[in-house]
Amino acid sequence: MATQADRADLRVSLRRRGIDLLSTLAAGGAVVLVLLPLCAVFGYLIYSGIGSLNWAFLTQTPKPVGEAGGGMANAIAGSVLILLIASILGVPVGIGAGIYLAEYARGRFGDIIRFTADILNGVPSIVIGIVAYGIVVLRQRHFSALAGGVALAIMMVPTITRATEEMLLLVPTTVREAAYGLGVSRWRTTLSITLRTATSGVITGVMLAFARIAGETAPLLFTAFGNTYWNWNVNQPTAALPLQIFVYAISPFDEWHRQAWAGALVLIVLIVISVSAVRIAAGRGMLKGTS
Amino acid sequence: MGGPHLSVRYAGVRTDRAVLGMPDRLRVDWKFFFQTDWDPVNEQFGALSFVYGTIVSSLLALLIAVPLAVGVAVFITEMSPQWLRTPLSFTTELLAAIPSVIYGLWAIFVLVPLLRRSVQPWLARYLGWTGLFAGPPYGIGMLAAGVILAIMIIPIISSITREVMTAVPQQQREAVLALGATRWEMIRMGVLRNARAGILGGGILGLGRALGETMAVTMVIGNRAEIAKSLFAPGYTMASVIANEFSEATGDLYLSSLVQVGLALFLVTIVVNVLAQLLVWSVTRGIPARSRA
Numbered sequence: 001m002a003t004q005a006d007r008a009d010l011r012v013s014l015r016r017r018g019i020d021l022l023s024t025l026a027a028g029g030a031v032v033l034v035l036l037p038l039c040a041v042f043g044y045l046i047y048s049g050i051g052s053l054n055w056a057f058l059t060q061t062p063k064p065v066g067e068a069g070g071g072m073a074n075a076i077a078g079s080v081l082i083l084l085i086a087s088i089l090g091v092p093v094g095i096g097a098g099i100y101l102a103e104y105a106r107g108r109f110g111d112i113i114r115f116t117a118d119i120l121n122g123v124p125s126i127v128i129g130i131v132a133y134g135i136v137v138l139r140q141r142h143f144s145a146l147a148g149g150v151a152l153a154i155m156m157v158p159t160i161t162r163a164t165e166e167m168l169l170l171v172p173t174t175v176r177e178a179a180y181g182l183g184v185s186r187w188r189t190t191l192s193i194t195l196r197t198a199t200s201g202v203i204t205g206v207m208l209a210f211a212r213i214a215g216e217t218a219p220l221l222f223t224a225f226g227n228t229y230w231n232w233n234v235n236q237p238t239a240a241l242p243l244q245i246f247v248y249a250i251s252p253f254d255e256w257h258r259q260a261w262a263g264a265l266v267l268i269v270l271i272v273i274s275v276s277a278v279r280i281a282a283g284r285g286m287l288k289g290t291s
Numbered sequence: 292m293g294g295p296h297l298s299v300r301y302a303g304v305r306t307d308r309a310v311l312g313m314p315d316r317l318r319v320d321w322k323f324f325f326q327t328d329w330d331p332v333n334e335q336f337g338a339l340s341f342v343y344g345t346i347v348s349s350l351l352a353l354l355i356a357v358p359l360a361v362g363v364a365v366f367i368t369e370m371s372p373q374w375l376r377t378p379l380s381f382t383t384e385l386l387a388a389i390p391s392v393i394y395g396l397w398a399i400f401v402l403v404p405l406l407r408r409s410v411q412p413w414l415a416r417y418l419g420w421t422g423l424f425a426g427p428p429y430g431i432g433m434l435a436a437g438v439i440l441a442i443m444i445i446p447i448i449s450s451i452t453r454e455v456m457t458a459v460p461q462q463q464r465e466a467v468l469a470l471g472a473t474r475w476e477m478i479r480m481g482v483l484r485n486a487r488a489g490i491l492g493g494g495i496l497g498l499g500r501a502l503g504e505t506m507a508v509t510m511v512i513g514n515r516a517e518i519a520k521s522l523f524a525p526g527y528t529m530a531s532v533i534a535n536e537f538s539e540a541t542g543d544l545y546l547s548s549l550v551q552v553g554l555a556l557f558l559v560t561i562v563v564n565v566l567a568q569l570l571v572w573s574v575t576r577g578i579p580a581r582s583r584a
Contacts, residue, residue, distance in 0.1 A: 016473050023475035027370055030362025031379065034449075037442045038386050041397045048400075115568070122496070122564035123557060124503020126530045130537070130553045143538075215390020218505035218530070222538040242392045242506075249396045250510060257400070264393045271388055 049265025052258035085149025090156035098164020129219030145238035148224030163205020344526035349501035351437030360448035387446035395510030455489025492570030
């Protein structure tokens with residue numbers, strides 16, 4: 001009788017152990033399945049990108065259809081221009097809003113802003129493109145690098161705001177009180193003590209936002225528009241690396257496909273470098289913020 | 292025909308009105324979202340096929356992504372050895388750092404041929420009777436869009452899931468284990484059950500991303516304004532039609548129809564995101580927001 005119960009117990013526990021093992025395998029399998037596309041994307045990028053990457057690609061403008069050679073130099077420069085405009089417009093607003101939320105906002109209004117920032121973060125980039133079209137392109141009556149920059153700036157703001165707020169809140173209140181105790185005014189304390197203590201964390205947030213917008217394509221389609229020639233005028237249509245990749249990828253020409261891969265490789269290398277830099281900076285930022 | 296809207300003197304005012312979607316709403320009203328014809332030449336604008344494409348591709352993506360993302364989160368927070376945690380979460384987050392256009396490029400040249408050659412014939416043979424996998428396997432189409440979207444939203448779902456699972460108190464786990472539960476039973480009863488509202492929130496947040504995702508989808512969905520039952524058939528989404536046609540839209544009605552599609556997309560993503568945010572907050576409330584592990 002006892003043995004029968006024992007056996008039943010054993011069977012139940014075997015079944016439970018079996019399910020436990022299966023669940024572990026399933027979760028591990030999910031990890032493998034998720035990492036597979038990541039490896040495939042990077043593998044193809046490096047494999048196809050390096051083959052087509054050469055000096056001409058980085059220094060020349062696109063050649064007409066059918067001619068071999070040419071490159072994306074103007075698109076790389078255009079991306080730099082647009083990202084510069086976006087940073088100049090977006091970073092101060094983002095940091096300012098973050099400072100407000102961390103240091104000044106009390107009660108409901110702060111919550112509303114925080115909530116708005118989170119919602120803005122989830123607004124599709126193509127919709128933000130329409131907004132930039134409405135406020136810049138319609139007024140200027142033509143596409144421009146400025147319009148592209150405005151679209152990307154709007155996308156930067158919520159990320160920077162939330163990161164700045166988080167980082168400032170990490171600075172201990174005692175540090176602020178010490179400054180007040182020395183008779184330092186509030187705005188001075190915020191800028192020279194609190195913000196300075198949190199500098200590397202704030203920079204981390206800015207770079208995260210930067211990495212996020214660097215590869216954005218959708219909002220540039222009808223703001224920066226693209227251009228086959230060099231352009232340094234903020235009021236003129238400008239080429240951008242992601243736009244060029246898109247146009248080349250959906251074209252029917254092999255040569256352009258190769259260049260799209262090369263462009264994608266250049267873009268991803270830029271982004272991975274900034275994300276890794278963020279990681280390193282974040283590691284240091286933590287140490288500095290709590291000291 | 293509204294004429295070239297940038298040439299007339301008062302054009303600025305008129306197109307501002309157009310951009311606000313005003314003339315469009317007055318003329319087309321709600322029927323806009325329930326008509327399928329999209330014929331810019333004859334000024335027939337109905338957005339139903341875009342709405343359909345957006346919803347179907349996003350749901351398909353969720354169907355694929357949620358189980359995988361939860362699996363990854365469970366593995367990272369509960370099962371993986373300590374030393375593997377940081378590299379694993381870093382690599383899954385790297386998936387989120389890849390730009391949409393690069394996913395699209397990869398999908399065109401790697402994923403689509405793979406679907407066309409191996410996956411779609413297999414699906415057609417064994418599941419063809421459902422009608423969902425019928426028709427010629429082009430590769431390009433709704434299925435490809437769903438798969439690439441799934442890959443793109445896995446990081447966000449899994450990072451939210453990880454966040455809410457970490458928010459479950461350690462005592463919960465210990466209590467269930469003390470009752471003699473196996474690890475899986477502990478995860479199921481102690482962790483997943485407590486975190487389910489947050490996981491749902493993560494899924495909805497992923498849905499929000501999928502609804503608005505533009506470039507990768509535009510590159511593989513086929514861009515045809517039709518409603519087909521088969522997932523092999525090409526489709527069109529709200530975001531893709533804006534991406535493809537906005538810069539060449541001539542005429543106020545055409546432009547404002549596209550803006551109206553954008554407005555609908557905007558409102559839907561706001562509702563979806565607010566819902567998700569509230570769900571996630573309901574679980575992580577009281578715990579500091581910092582959890583970017």
